Amino acid sequence: MDIVFGILLVLHLLGWAVVLGGTVVNLRTPAIAKGVLHGVLTALVTGIALAGIASSGSDDDAPSPAKLAVKLVVALVVTGLVVVGTRRPEKVTTGYLGAIAGLTVTNVAVAVLWR
Ligand code: HEM
Structure with a gap:
C-alpha cells in the first residue's frame, strides 16, 4: 500500500503544482491556463483517495480528520473557481486568479504545518 500511497501523493502534488503555476503565470493576462x-481534478481525486488510505490504517500519524475537512472545503472552492473560470472566461480577473493561487497556497501550508 505504501507504493500506491506514494504514487498518489506524487500525482496530488503535481496536480496542485499545475494549478498554482498555471494560475500565477497568467495573473496579468488574466485567464485560466x-x-x-x-x-x-487530478489533485482533488488523488487527495480524496489519499485521505481514504491514510485514515484506514491504525497508523498513529494519520492526518487529523479536521485537517482533511479544512483541506477538502478549500479544495472544493478552488475547484469551483477553476470550473466557473474555464466555462465563463469573461469572469476571470487578476483578483479571481489571486483567489485561486492564495487558497492553493493556504492549503499547502495547512498540509505541511498542521501536524
Ligand atoms: C488546494 C488543495 C490542496 C493542496 C494545495 C494540498 C497540498 C498537499 C501537500 C503539499 C501535501 C504533502 C504534505 C506532506 O507530505 O507534508 C498533501 C498531502 C496530502 N493531502 Fe493534500 N492538498 C490539497 C487538497 C487535499 C484534499 C481535498 C484532500 C482530501 C480530503 C487531501 C488529502 C491529502 C492527504 C491524505 C495527504 C497525505 C497525508 C498528509 O500529509 O496529510 N489534500 N497535500
Whole structure:
C-alpha cells in the first residue's frame, strides 16, 4: 500500500503544482491556463483517495480528520473557481486568479504545518 500511497501523493502534488503555476503565470493576462482544470481534478481525486488510505490504517500519524475537512472545503472552492473560470472566461480577473493561487497556497501550508 505504501507504493500506491506514494504514487498518489506524487500525482496530488503535481496536480496542485499545475494549478498554482498555471494560475500565477497568467495573473496579468488574466485567464485560466488550459491544463489547470485537469490539474485541479487530478489533485482533488488523488487527495480524496489519499485521505481514504491514510485514515484506514491504525497508523498513529494519520492526518487529523479536521485537517482533511479544512483541506477538502478549500479544495472544493478552488475547484469551483477553476470550473466557473474555464466555462465563463469573461469572469476571470487578476483578483479571481489571486483567489485561486492564495487558497492553493493556504492549503499547502495547512498540509505541511498542521501536524
Ligand atoms: C488546494 C488543495 C490542496 C493542496 C494545495 C494540498 C497540498 C498537499 C501537500 C503539499 C501535501 C504533502 C504534505 C506532506 O507530505 O507534508 C498533501 C498531502 C496530502 N493531502 Fe493534500 N492538498 C490539497 C487538497 C487535499 C484534499 C481535498 C484532500 C482530501 C480530503 C487531501 C488529502 C491529502 C492527504 C491524505 C495527504 C497525505 C497525508 C498528509 O500529509 O496529510 N489534500 N497535500
